[in-house]
Amino acid sequence: MSELILLLISTALVNNVVLIKFLGLCPSMGVSKSMDSALGMGMATTFVITLAAGASWMLEHWLLVPYELGFLRILTFILVIAAVVQFTEMFVKKTSPGLYRSLGIYLPLITTNCAVLGVALLNVQQGFSFFKSLAYGFGSALGFTLVLMIFAGLRERIALARVPVAFNGTPIAFITISLLALAFMGFSGLNI
Amino acid sequence: MTPFAYTAVQTVASPHAHGGNAVSRTMLRVQLALTPATAYAFWLFGWPAFFLWLITLGACLLFEFISLRLMGVPHIRRTLGDSSALLTGWLLALTLPPWAPWWVGVIGAFIAIVIGKQVFGGLGQNVFNPAMVARVALLISFPLPLTQWVTPLPLTTLAAPGFIEGLQITLAGLPPPDAMASASLLGYAKTELSRGSDLVQALAAGHAPLISWIGIRAGSLGESSALLLLAGGLFLLATGVIRWQIPLAVFAGLAIPAAIGHALDPAHYLGVIPHVLSGAAVLGAFFIATDYVTSPTTAPGQLIFGIGVGLLTWVIRTYGSYPEGMAFAVLLMNALTPIIDRYTKPRILGRTRAGKPLDIPAKKGA
């Protein structure tokens, strides 16, 4: 149990997908304008990553390895991820049209969020057990959501700041996220 | 009687009185509070420390001036006059190794003023503490000069470098002689731990709390005398520049886990006294974490912020790969500040905490 918790912390903070592994940058920049949509995006992605991590484990161990279909790994993973994302999209559209609207194109684009495929592949690579895979996926997604929320909070504040024209918009967002990555460097080598 | 005339007026809104507080006054008081500890540190570490401090401050002012000029700000002198850049440089210089070469100060000043502050729009618009941004960026980019501590050589002692020698040390960037090289208490503890030795034994020699209070020990300028920094901090509290929430919470966040860890396993966890009195804890708690711009605005938010800073400092010091975690902790909590602010809004009179109007009470006898 404590092993799982440690895995969660290490994936969420120490090896943060966005700030340390530089995965999932596209939604991190795109859906971080307000904390509400960031939280929505984070939850949607958490759902997708966790489910994809579990499903990919099952595919890997029950299909790809037994039938020696390793070359199909990326293809099958993407297939599963795309299906989960489609389901998520329908669900969000039904339950929260406002969120659906504010997430816009970034919701279906979770499919191509490299964090999702990346986590699934890393999972398989590290040969985790099923539950560890889930924890790894969930922890990564938690880290993603955390960064997205923090970043959205910062951007909400920056949106009201008198940023010089040359830096306004995306430049200041990149500077901010780089400083955030700097702060997360403090967790490097964290060894509990 | 003369007829009525309508005069074109510039509208002025109420109130037509003011309490008299001013930004520049606040900044001045912080500088005043820093002066004793800084002067004492100059005495401890000699001329090189003074030169580095001077260069860092000068560079900060220069970069502030250049940025304002580039952005076409109309009242450059007035903006420089609020001395916020001076304070940033001062705080940055206090966190650098005293004998670090001049370019460390200049690059640090550039990062602090330009990247940490001006690109966000200047004073009050930045989201991270500029001095800490510079300190962390320097630490990650130039780990060697940023971790070369020297044993204090008070100015009055014979071996202390003179004026010219001091200039050479700062400008030529000569590494300090081996005999002078030393480690800060936290760095020493980290090294000893990684060697697998027992902290109780390792620290038994020569790390009495008294030394921590007086600060005659390797470290940055701002890590020297806990006593003088504490006095400065109390001055700020007394004059109302800062509130008690953040300093107290930082100490609590640091001391409580330290006490628990030390009680459980003294061989692996440093005690409360070394944690609180060494390193940048006192400086950070009173002067850095309390930075208005980058900390929460409400009392409960400030408590959460302070506890976060203290706790993260302890976590990074204890488990991370860096011996000192104050700068990282401050940056991490700066990042969380908007979220803390959002969830610790004060309750509006006549409304519930969620912002809904209070229920109208049932009429008596109606």
Added chain:
Amino acid sequence: MGLMEKLFGRDWGIHPDDHKRPAADAVTRTMPVPERLFVSLSQHLGAPARPVVLVGQKVRKGERLADPQGAVSAAIHAPTSGTITAIGEIPAPHPSGLPVLAITLEADGLDAWADLEGLNDPFLLPPAEISKKVAEAGVVGLGGATFPAALKLSLSEKAKVTTLVMNGGECEPYLSCDDRLMRDSAAAIVDGIGLMLHATGATQALVGIEDNKPEAIAAMQQAAAAQPHIRICPVPARYPMGSEKQLVQELTGHEIPADGRPGDVGVVVHNVGTAWAVHQAIRFGRPLVARLITVNGGCVAQPGNIMVPLGTLVEEVLAFAGGLNSAPARLVMGGPMMGMSLPQARVPVVKGSSGILALSAAEVAERTEEPCIRCATCVGACPMGLLPLDMARHIQANDLKGAVKTGLKDCIACGCCAYVCPAHIPLVQYFSHAKGELSAQEREKLRQESNRKLAQSRAQRLEREAREKAEAAARRKAERAAQAAATPESQAPSNLPAPQGATA
């Protein structure tokens, strides 16, 4: 109340220098009627009054000049006897310097009252009758909000009010007119309170007086000694203690809901000055035609309190007070915290004028705005628990919706935030601007609404006309067909274009 609030105890408000003395200790003076008075038709909250006199008409003091118009409005009476010489625009006592409609009254110097009659035993009358008399006298709230007093009296009757809170806080610095009134006419005020208790049906009156006015507290305690249901309650001096919500919470412990009125917690709040005006109206039948005004500020030679006829020009009041000893940096009507800056001294005194301040540059302490450093001093000072710094940031970025979300609508414009701001940011101006913009948007929305209705009714009209035209054409066609059938040799019907009628 949560644990958090218990622990941190909301330390709202500020403690400004009160500058009340020596003006408060100076003997009250009465100003003689000037030769010409300019009686504004907008002296109260709500719609301007409608004049009922004609130019050239002679009036006596206390005769009605204008009728209330609309639901919220108040009557206006002649402050002296004389002749109406004009009804037109004059500069309003308002920071904008815009004009306002006013009646110009040329005084005849006699200052003769009209035949007015007071009531000997008003407590025998039904409460509604008292409210009616108060309305006839044109009494409005004299604390500064100028809400028609009679409306509040009769509304509170419906709302089942149990407590009448009398506001003698006078928390604004410099002002001492309520203080002076309580010292000089405590008996009249207590009588007015009794009348208001009768009118509202409340069972007790709590008179809140800040503890920096010991003389007023003593005078009122003595005057109310015989009436146990009128309690004099000293409250700690703190700005804005005299704000309705704050005073009600301090005295009764009730918190008024954000979208509610004091009546919702069984309370009605009136100013002590209003009680004096009610006493005058009921006992002597005298309408509100003069009021006590504090003349104060660093530039005033002889600060003090003066009884001034309404409609007197500010410059005349200043001259009577002893003139100015230096050119003021700012002329203010009301207190320094919430009062209005006057663009010029040639504006009339109105019912809501509690003070005229000629402030020196040092007192105003005006400085250029600096950027906000998020020091949060304003958060601690705000009596409403708002985040002034965040609201101002949203307004700076033209994000009105964000500002409303941060609590703009709960702002009472007390000025505490701007008073303590080290960066000298004109926070109140930001909020007033945003509130003005919001109400402009609200008006715009209403206009659009009515536009849509107008367009719809036009569409219906066009449709109806087209239908009527078609019906008429069909009828004619049928007639012609019938004719043609009767006389087969007649020609084919010509297709005349339908005449276009005027649409009005």
Added chain:
Amino acid sequence: MIAAILSLTILGAALGLILGIAGRFLAVESNPFVDEVEALLPGTNCGQCGFPGCSGAAAAIAAGSAPASCCPPGGKTTAVAIAEKMGLALDLAAVADTGPKLATIAEDLCIGCCRCIKNCPTDAILGAPKQIHNVLKEACTGCSACIDHCPTEALVMQPVPITLQHWVMPKPLAA
């Protein structure tokens, strides 16, 4: 090879089936925005936006082919309301809001031709042939549809004068 084809086919089919079923349960009727946007527009069909009437503009806005700020008489208020409803970003600077205006008739120029009357979408102009016309202030929406139809240029759009009741405290000049 066969295993690969088979597994992919089966996987695809199974996922497709699940999604198909989910699609049934989570179906959403499309684009309810046209009506809502139309309700926000003035409804005067003045045609200044370049679309055939307000319903045409509403359809264009809902489809995304027209900006939320396309209604000149609606001004800033309408643009903001629509942008909010649609969740669109709005560049307020693009909204040319010069403040409310009203049509006024210069009495010495009016010849009483009634042309303006026919083109007023809110029946705000009163008058009869050969009589000087008049604008009802309460009913004029400031759409300026009448302006171009006046043969003598007697019709002019004039800003509504500011009164004490409508005065708005100016925004402080940023430091």
